[in-house]
Amino acid sequence: MINYILKHTNLPEKGIKNTIELLKEDCTVPFISRYRKERTGNLDEVQIGQIVTFKTQFEALEKRKKAILKALEEQEVVTSELVQKVNNAPDLTTLEDIYLPYKKSKKTKAEAARNKGLEPLAKIIMAQNATDLEFTVSKYVNNLVENEEDALEGARHIIAEWVNERSDIRNQIRYQLEKFAQITTKVISTKKNDEKAQKFRDYFDWSESLGRCPSHRLLAILRAENEGFIRVKIEVDAERALSKIEDRIIKSNNVCSIQISIAIKDAYKRLLYPSLSNERLKLAKEKADESAILVFSKNLKQLLLGSPLGEKRILAIDPGFRTGCKMVCLSAQGDLEHNETIYPHAPQNDSSGAIKKISSLADAYKIEAIAIGNGTASRETEQLVKRVHFKNEIEVFVVSEAGASIYSASKIAREEFPNYDVTVRGAVSIGRRLADPLAELVKIDAKSIGVGQYQHDVDQTKLQNSLDTVVESCVNFVGVNINTASTSLLSYVSGIGPKLAENIVTYRNENGPFKSRIAIKKVPRLGGKAFEQGAAFLRIKNAKNPLDDSAIHPESYAIAEKMAKDKGVAIENLIGDKKELDAINLSKYISDSVGLLTLKDIIKELEKPGLDIREKAKVFTFNQNIKSITDLREGQLLPGIVNNITNFGCFVDVGIKESGLIHVSNLADTFVKDVNEHVSLQQQIIVKVLEVDVPRKRIQLALHN
Incomplete structure (x- = not known):
């Protein structure tokens, strides 16, 4: 291994x-x-x-x-x-x-020929030295073999199988396919005018090198084929491939070589090419999957590590027109304290009533921030909120709703809010995302968050494994407050998992908040191994031992305490004292089990224990004059937020229903190898409008530096 x-x-x-x-x-x-x-x-x-x-x-x-x-x-x-x-x-x-x-099937043509006793004839032909093949063949005519042609055909089927089974020949054809294969497409004539087929019209008659076909294009082509709009073929120069096989097998120029040549053509057309072209396409698809999964994983990581506002009292609004705007008031810990619906937009148009209600709720629940979902009626609701005169300064944020409807109808949401409908749950999710994107987004199936390309077309097992790894990495990178975390969040902590996460929450509900890390061991079925793996990622705020709110592992507490003792101070006085920490001679604490790398981590953590490494959320304002795609003009400079990243560019929300695309060629003046090196998800940027296609609802943008 x-x-x-x-x-x-x-x-x-x-x-x-x-x-x-x-x-x-x-x-x-x-x-x-x-x-x-x-x-x-x-x-x-x-x-x-x-x-x-x-x-x-x-x-x-x-x-x-x-x-x-x-x-x-x-x-x-x-x-x-x-x-x-x-x-x-x-x-x-x-x-x-x-x-x-x-690995033979009894139903092959070669096996049928063997059962007729024709394998010796095949061997004679392959030897390529028969002086009188016609006479030799006649000996094999019997009650199972009708005539000489029947005998020769059977022998050729056996030879074709031998050709197919030779690994050197298979590898030669693989090489041909790898270097020279073309992927070609043709539209199915009866589907050409199908409305759903139009998004694939670029591939109605397409051809390019399979090896150079980018992952997003290959996945689009395969989706079009799966949906029945096009036919896909993998093509390679058959004459060149056949000559390469013949060069390896045919060593003579006689009647035997003619039969072998016929068998080779049969082997290539019937066995080698279908099998190996499918294998090549499968490998190309796997490579495309890996590329798409990598893009999705990078996007998800950026989204999960998005800027949290922190523990603030939040008024969250899930906007809508006819059905109204669902409002919820959340405590600083994210608990639901109040909910109701306002109808400021058409057809009711009760904007004055809505403004009064928002103002009174902000006072009553001491609201510190407002979160507005970015879906239908988002811009109109944002403009309404900005007309409200609040007694205190309240920041207004527009929050991505992606996946909120999935969460609101999920088992997790029903268990959290059994007495409320999906609209209330959705609004709560929007508010909690502002407070802590990571804690809320872990409750949603990552595939539903909508930050990838062709996520439903790739290998679902590989995708799930990759996304689970990303979520686990992010959760443990940030750390988790064990006294406020949901079961979903706790389940991703190293060594914990779903069952122990449930046990932790049950124990917390029955016994109150954990006062120390050592108390975690009292949770049923949480043994020594789970404690070793998970304790350092679980934080306890305001604990008696300040190390319990740090990333220092309990196994290293003694080292940190010895450092404090050697300095003649209590551990809480050493924490945050950068001058004293920098002066510590780490070499005196090195042992067989603890090296310089661990000691440096301990010092780094003692400088700022329990610090959230994520940047704080910032307010963003779209251009208020842009309300729909028809308001866009070529050459305009607009503020926008990156809301998706793909291999071919990134999509940007400029405050309207349609997101604009910055193609990879418009991200920089130089060649762009990785889009993530130029932009990140949720990044606030300025874009230039290059082209607006209103009928197709497409917007081409460029990154403005």
Whole structure:
């Protein structure tokens, strides 16, 4: 396993070996990267994630090898040479090629020919030295073989199978497909004018190199095919491919070589090309999936680590026209204190009543900030709120609603608010997102947050695993207040999981807030391992021991306390004293189990324990004169917020229903390799309007520097 991982990464052998040992001890990736730096050689989460990926791949390969060896034993065809080949196979493709000759179906044309006794004839032809093939063939005519042509056809089917099973030939065709394959599309004539097909019209008659086809285009083409609008083909120069095969097999120029040439054409058309072109498309799709999943994961991470407003009393509004605007008042801890509906917009148009109600609720519940969902009627509601004269200064924020409707109808929302309908739950979610995006967004299926490309077309298992990893990483990076966190948030803490998260919340409800980290051990079924993995990521505000609200692991408390003792001060007096902390000689605290990396982390945390590393939320204002796509003009400069990032550019909310696209070519004057290097999700930017296509509702923008 270590050799396999070494071959696929540039990581140090010792770090790989120790990481595998830690994984076998049921340690989590966040725990290993944060608290076992000495053992891993300071590998970060990404590098440890690579080790996990290739460890899983290796285990899958080994499992398949065992299954194949068992199948070969059952067929009684095992030889030491074959066992060695199987055991030395470096990947699944090579392994399946080795197994291919033994994986026969009884219904193949070659098997039918063998049953007629034609394999010896096939061997004679392949030897290419028969002097009188016509006479030789006549010997194989019997009650099962009607005539000489029947015999030759059967022999060719066997030869075609041999050609198909040769790994060198398969690899040659793979090379041809990898280097020269074209993906071509044709519209299905009966669907050409279908309204739903129009978004794929660029691919009604398309052709390009499969190897150069960008991930987003390939996924779009495959979606169009799945929806029945186009046909997709993978094409390669068949003549060149056939000549490469013939060069490897045909060594003569006689009647035998003619038969072999016919068999090769059959093998290529019937067996090799269909199988290997599908394999090539599958590999291209897997690569496109990986690219799309990476984009989604980066976006999700940026969204989850979005700026929180913090513990503030919030009035949240889920805006609407006919159905009104649902309003909720939330405490600083996010508890629902009041809800009601106002109707300031058409058809009711009760704006004066709405203004009075917002003003009175702001006074009654001592509101410090207002969160407005960015969906239907958002701009109109924002303008209404700005007409309200508040007694105190109240900041107004527009908050992304993506996925709020999914949350409001979910089991989690029903359990949180069993006595309220979906509209109230949705408004609560909008308000809580402003206070802490991470704590609220973990309750929603990440695929529903809408920050990716073609997320429903990619491998769903790989997508889910990747997104779960991102959420786990973000939650543990920020840390969790154990006395206010929901079950959903706690379930992502290292070593905790859904069941223990439920137990923590139940214990908290029955016994009151946790006073110390050590008290966490009283939670039913939370054993030593779970405590070791999770304790440092769980924070306790205003605890007796100030280290309980830090990222310092309880196993290192003694070191921090010794530092304070050596300085002659209490630990609470050492915390935040940068001058004293900088003066500590760390080398005197190094031991067999604790190295300089851990000691530096302890000092860094003592400087600002429990600090939220995220930036605070900032108010943003759109151009108030832009209310719809028809208000846009080429050359305008507008403020906007990046609301999605893809491989081909980013989408920007400029305050109207339609988001504009900054194509990758309009992000910078130089070549853009990674969109994330130029913009980030929720970033506030200035854009220039390049083109407005009102009928197609498309807006082309450029990043204005």
